[in-house]
Amino acid sequence: MESLLDQSSLFLQQLVNGITLGGVYALIAVGYTMVYGVIQLINFAHGEVYMLGAFLAYTLVAVVGMPFFPAFVLTLIICAVLGVVLDFVAYRPLRKAPRLAALITAIGMSIFLQNMALLIWGSQIKSYPREVLPAFFSEAAITMGDVTLSWLQIFILSITLLFMIILHLTIHKTRIGMAMRAISQDKTASALMGIGVNRVISFTFAIGSAMGGMAGILVGLYYNAIFPTMGYVAGIKAFAAAVLGGIGSVPGAMLGGGVLGIAEVMGAGYISSEYRDGISYAVMIAVILFKPSGLIGKQLGEKV
Amino acid sequence: MPLFHRNPRILFLAILFLAIILPWVPLGVSSNYLLRVLTTAVLYMILALGLNIVPGFTGLLDLGYVGFYGIGAYTSGLLAIHYDLSLWVILPLAAANGALWGVLLGAPTLRLTGDYFAIVTFGFSELVVLLIRNELWLTRGPMGLPGISAPSIFGYTLSQGWQYFYLALFLLLVVLVVVVRLENSRLGRAWFAIREDEIAAQCCGINLIRYKVMAFAASAAIGAMGGAFYAKWFRFIHPDMFKFWESILILCLIVFGGMGSISGTMLGALILIPLTEVLRTALPQSMFNARYLIYGLLLVIMMRLRPEGLIPFQLSRSRKAEQAKARLLGGEE
Amino acid sequence: MKRLGFFLCFWVFMQFLGLTCPSWADSIKIPVAAPFTGPLASFGEGMKNGAMLKAEEINAQGGINGQQVEILFEDELCDPKEAATVATKLAADPAVSIVVGHLCSSASLAALPIYKEAKLPAISPASTNINLAKSSPYYFRNVYKDDFQGLFLAKYAKDIKGYKKVAIFYEMNDYSMGLMNAFLKQAKKNGIRILGKEAYTAETTDFKPQLTKFKMMKPNAIFIPGYAPQGTLIISQAKSLGMKNVDFLGADGLDDNLMLKNPDTEGLFVTTPFIPDKAGPNAAAFIKAYREKFGIDPNWFAANTYDAVGIAAAAIAKAGQDREKVREYLVSIDTKEKAYDGVAGKTYFDKNGDCLKEAFVKEIKNGKWVGAEKQLQ
16 A cells, blocks of 8 residues: 555656646647637647657757758748648638638648648657756656656646747737737738738748647657557647636636646546547547637627 | 429339349459448448437537447447357347437436537546546456457358448448438437527427437447447447547548538548548658648638538428428529 | 448459359468558568478478468457457368467467367467467477566666666566466565566556666666567666666567667577577578578568478478367477477477477677577577
């Protein structure tokens, strides 16, 4: 029978694991929520951008031999461009088409990108080379009894927090952020006001994709594993997080990500490791059915 | 082929005739393989017809179709293993189970908008698969369910490839009759009204939820029946056979063929399923995964260039309507 | 557009018919069914290499009764559905009289009824699930079963390594769970305390919640009856959680060079059907030839497939290309005297089609696989 100290250590460690995972989900969720906010489309291919971020960084570091931080930045840029291209090629032509068509296109792009990655990189799990990060990163930074918080976890959490703050400031303090908020309220009115709707949408895709790609790199480092189908599950869970927080709301996505990450880890640790993924799906279904506006989101009435 | 144009029934009968004599045409010694792939194509036609009901007739996207497929397969497999039942008992039971879950899932969710509905159905199918995978006491989970007995019809047990092919054809005909009847019935017209304009339909007094749930249940029942056949044909089922990818594949079939159109759906299945096999051999081994890539690309291209699919769905294909239309247009054909 | 549709249909059909015609040639075809692409492709590669090497050697010596041997590689991705499709294709090809395959137990299970119905004998060099060979008179294997492997592992864990408290981290599939159950049974008898069992799936990459649970239990060792792709991650993540005093134990699924790429796996022990430095004298020539051709040491997949192809070839040489006769030949190899003396030991079949083989233990030392110093007899 484990002591109370052991039990609380276990709980704290799981909490740490959960918050780290939650940060990652939040980064991806933000991309979903922003795109949904401006064009009311679930960008199924977003999970694949996350995956490609991980792979691009891997290729730059392991194959091309770039040092880590330049590779990191370059990958973010490429992901941003990728997001814009995705919108331009697949979604923009269907701006006026029925929702079903856009949804199907999104699914098609997701499958296409996933299998493209499979073709290019193969299905074997790849790991970032050890030398990528300074060695002390996997060491424990803070240890309280049996609970460890590694430098890598601190790195992930701080980068997540940093970019969330930057994003929040961008949305609320800059003009283009204001344009994004305007478009998510009313696209037509925004266009009438002189906002270049398409440009702002592209910008939204760029930021969302860059953050998604970043999440991919961080996850690749944290678990030391990347594989072409990683986007699929992570994408669904991040979407669940976005819905949980309130789709269309960026702070909602962050909150949703955190909550879902913790719930998943706790569920896996305490209840059942087999149904781990099911927790996300169940949460998502419950939220959609009972409180579609999510934790923070606004309730939108149906206009007839 | 003016004969066929004027009377689609004759075209249909001709194709049916070809299908029936197919196993007996000497196609070389590999006919068993050919039959197996064609049986698979027919199975997917059944599944596609089932899925077709939801987006085709109600305008919603069901991303969780594979859940019903799996429920049907496991119902049939478990029934076969624990009880000794004739096929004619198992199929309806599986279909009923599917319909039940269709209602259970549909009732709370069909009032959602398209995107949310798609996601919820997806979540549902993933949960179903998780359940199948983990509840070992029920389904043997990842060890699969081997040793399902071959189907027995009136005491006779099937064993040859061509027998399964005929059985599949027969089930396809049953489903076709059901779907065509539905299309031309009040129920069907209500569904089309919902698809074209929900709000107008509501104003005409159509009880949206009731009809949507019925469509969903019908779709689920057909999917489950397809799954039941699959279990008895393959005789081994495993949770890995019911991944989300199957839902996508079936979606591809109806998008390519023509969402809502019955003949389009069947044509889509007839082209794309054997294509999988053609690609398996045609492509070099390293490009094995290119098969799926093509399906993804197909979805995107179809939506861009020809969203109605190969054979677009037409509101009414009854002869009376065609004649009325001809009269209206002044004798033009 | 309708016409285009029908034309497409027709074209696909024609292509399709073209495929289904078997290619008649003068060579003897021996198909090898395994995952050659996909996550377990590296296992399949071992099988491929072993098969190719054996075929080349046979052909260099004049083939079988004057005919050259051709290996057909059928990729089934370790997926039950693909395995069944491949099995049907092979069963329908009259030029095929025996199949070497499959690799994954779940793939074998799916293919089994098809081979049975077609009366096509199959010999698996790698499927270790206990239910396989006894379910069909047409299924044989030249690798040991998981009940034996689990037993062996538990004995080794207790007798040689002295583990008293073990936790098990298994994958939810036939292979892993079958192996785990065998281990559990024997561990109970041997007095090893099993602290806990946790499960993962092939898609899991985050093992930390379960590992954290294990960490609090403080086991001597964690047994991972799974495959290398997950095994290497589990060990890394465990180490990053600070589990430094825990050993890791595995079985044939972890025997892959993938594990070597990760420095965290130092000290891992696994059981395996074949180790180059402990193999008998028969193996020396094979190992040398393999090294020359492929540049690495052969793993057990390669060794067993090499033998399986050899057995298949011997069967065809004696019995001709008749499926029933080939099967009878295999059945007749039922005593040690009549055994096929291959590079991975002597193979002979019991009435179920299973064989009794030795297990070896290897460990990762200094980043390389070496035979463990203390083996269990």
